[in-house]
Amino acid sequence: MKVGAWSENKHVALSRYIDSxxxxxxxxxxxxxxxLFSGxxxxxxxxxxxxxxxxxxxAWRISEKGGAPFNEIYIGDADAGSVEACATRLRSAGANVRACVGTASVTVDWVLDALPKGLHFAFLDPFNIExxxxxxxxxxxxxxxxxxxxHFSVMDVQRNIDGDFNLASSRLDAAAPxxxxxxxxxxxxKHELVGAYLKYWETLVTDLTKMQVAQSKPLFVNMNKGPLYRLIHLARHPLATKLWNDAAIPTSRQQSLPGF
Ligand SMILES: C[S@@+](CC[C@H](N)C(=O)[O-])C[C@H]1O[C@@H](n2cnc3c(N)ncnc32)[C@H](O)[C@@H]1O
Incomplete structure (x- = not known):
């Protein structure tokens, strides 16, 4: 999968957290x-x-290197070729993999039906907010x-929020009903629209799931300093929140862009 340089920072933040x-x-x-969006x-x-x-x-490699490998890895993706390639790569690297082709709205039920009791971590990394x-x-x-x-696509929200506000249905509805x-x-x-949407989404999350939104929400930007996405961590256990706050990409001026 071809990606921009900002994708590497996402993987760095993820790996630092898994390791910690x-x-x-x-x-x-x-x-x-x-x-559920494995690529x-x-x-x-x-x-x-x-x-x-x-x-x-x-994430798998760092978990193994740190001596606490995941017992199982569940992957899903809407693209069958991606699921097959990802499962093959993970198995070659020694992971126990369960794989399913489908949209995340469907594969989430498959995962939850199969998942035993334990400690779980889910990474939701869609291309867009829809x-x-x-x-x-x-x-x-x-x-x-x-x-x-x-992965919360602020770029997507920024592009659509104004135009979608008065439409009968919007690409932003599924994420924040x-x-x-x-x-x-x-x-x-105008420059606070995305921030208002994100705040509303956070309220939904905390009210309906009783999970905490971690304070550290690093904002990733493109080469022109245009905002792309934030990584947002949800947990109930205060230790998980603390570990994410410490492991997330260090505070940088990226996070001080107004209105995001
Ligand atoms: C940002 S990429 C994932 C990158 C991957 N997590 C990584 O770190 O390398 C998003 C993936 O979502 C898949 N996808 C698109 N729509 C989807 C949907 N509704 N449900 C599940 N996967 C979807 C795409 O095929 C693509 O592989």
């Missing part, structure tokens, strides 16, 4: 990693042409010992 959580993981007889498990920087592990491969169906988060959150790391009835966007300055 190894002691917590080691206390459990079973730990899973769930990736093929390998990425190529479209500028430098450097090839590196995709998120789930990087695929970040709130139901996926709500269903995963029903597990008591789970934390979730979410009810946003148009609950947000008074006419009273919000």
């Amino acid at each position: 959580a190894r002691m917590a993981r080691a206390k459990w007889p079973y730990a899973s990693f769930i990736d 093929p498990g390998r990425v190529m920087n479209r500028d430098s042409k450097t090839i590196s592990d995709g998120g789930v491969l990087a 695929h970040l169906d709130f139901e996926i988060i709500r269903k995963l959150s029903a597990r008591p010992n789970i934390d979730i790391l979410i 009810g946003w148009r009835n609950n947000l008074r966007l006419d009273a919000v300055p």
Whole structure:
């Protein structure tokens, strides 16, 4: 999969977190990693042409290296070729893999039906906000010992929020149901629209799942400093939140862009 340089930082943040959580993981007889948007498990920087592990491969390798490997890795993707390639790569690297082709809204039920008791981590890494169906988060959150790391596409929200506000249906509805009835966007300055949507989404998450949104929400930007996405961590256990806050990419001026 061809990606921009910013994708590497995402994998760095993910790997740092997985590594920092190894002691917590080691206390459990079973730990899973769930990736419902797995991709093929390998990425190529479209500028430098450097090839590196995709998120789930990087996470598996660091968990093994740290001595607390995931007992099972659940992967899903809408693209059958990606699932097959990713499963093959993970198995070659020594992981126990369960794989399913389908959209995340469907494969989430398959995962939850199969998942034993244990400590779980889910990585939700869609290309755009449209695929970040709130139901996926709500269903995963029903597990008591789970934390979730979410790729939240601020670029997508920024592009669509203004135009979609008065449409009968919007690409932003699935991620944050009810946003148009609950947000008074006419009273919000343009540069704060995305922030208002994100705040509403966070309220939904905390009210409906009783999970905490971690304070550290690193913002990744493109070459022109245009905002792309934030990584948002949800957990119930304060230790998981602390580990993410410490492991996330260090605070940089990227996070101080106004309105995001
Ligand atoms: C950002 S890429 C994933 C990258 C991968 N997580 C990594 O770190 O290398 C998003 C993936 O989602 C898949 N996809 C698109 N729509 C989907 C959906 N509704 N459900 C599940 N997967 C979807 C695409 O085929 C693509 O592989």
